[in-house]
Amino acid sequence: MNYIDILPQIRNNIFYVRIVMTDYDVENQMVIRIVARRNDGLYKTEVVQYPNEGTDYNGEIIVSMFGMAKSLVAQIVGVKINGTEVRVNSTEVEGADITARYDDSLTRMGWEESMNNIHIDFEVISTNNPKTLRIADQSEWGILADRPAIIEIVPPEDENKYVYYLGKNQLNVFNSKTLGINPGRGNDFENLKDGIYDITIKGSPSSYSFNRKYLKTDLIRLNIDKIWARSTVLCDHEDDDIINKIKEIEFLLAAAEANMRLGNFENVKQLYEKASKLIYVLNNCENCGCKI
Structure with a gap:
């Protein structure tokens, strides 16, 4: 009789399923279907064929299910072996000399209660x-x-x-x-x-x-992209003023983001407003054809 335990475990922030057998020298291939879930609603199904060239074991078979975080809880919710539904208590698999069970314990990452x-x-x-x-x-x-x-x-x-x-x-x-x-x-x-x-x-x-x-700054950068795209097609290549204004807008936004990181929020507002005004000027340019 081959006894098989399907056990949950968390390693390196990953929820794994361990398949532990008393006898790994199996002649007839078995198909093990495992379903696990997380408390955020994610379900994952994995199918393991053993023995199989793609399935490695070193005293146990390890099946990776999904990532974990400290706020999450996971468990094994279903197992089938060769089509036989395995229960939490020991279950004899039809047509095989196998008795199997799985552990449906809620499993989470550990931390100190501090x-x-x-x-x-x-x-x-x-x-x-x-x-x-x-x-x-x-x-x-x-x-x-x-x-x-x-x-x-x-x-x-x-x-x-x-x-x-x-x-x-x-x-x-x-x-x-x-x-x-x-x-x-x-x-x-x-x-x-x-x-x-x-x-x-x-x-x-x-x-x-x-x-x-x-x-x-997604909206203003989208407008800048449109001006750049249109300027390469519709604008006179000699109109350096438009190109300079675009570069000035880019400089103002870079300065605003730098001030944002430094916590100078009033400067951020002023720099962004200047960039917005330049966008307005370019958008209302009547002679160059570069309007957004």
Whole structure:
């Protein structure tokens, strides 16, 4: 009788399934189908054929399922061997000298039960897409992992604070509909405003928080791209003034982003406004044909 245990394990932030047998010297190939899930709704199915040239073992067979984070919990939810559904308790596989079981224990990454393990942080991911704002939570939540967290977003030139539940250790994507700024029509998203976004994430309790301001420049850079593209086709190659204005806009935006990193937010606003005015001048140029 070959006894097979299907066991969960987390190694290096990856949820694995361990297939442990009492006898690996198997003549007839078996097909093992494993289903696992995470508490964020992700399901993953893997099929292992053994013995098989593509399946290695060193005292056990290791099957990689999906990545993990401290806020996530995973478990094995289903196993079939040669079409026979394996139960948590021992199950005899039809037509084979095999008894199998699997462990459906909830499995998570370990951490010390200490408030000192908590470090709140996030980054805004630039995609050059004016329709979205992408915020990646990269916090160490420690014992706060199972407690809800929120994200507060204040768009530019807006006094309203938009509050949502935060997807911990995930990429949180916001658009005109989720932010409720300019809902758009049908299934279409509208462009989000350029400018400084004031973003805060808070744990439970809210004394654990982190704030970051982000300068979104996707719209103005899209307009710059259009001017560059049209200038190579429609503009007189001798019109150096247009090229110089484009370079000046690029310089102003680079200066605004530098001041943003240094926390000089008033300078950021002034530099961005100057760049916007130059864009307006180029867009209303009547003689060069370079209007957006």
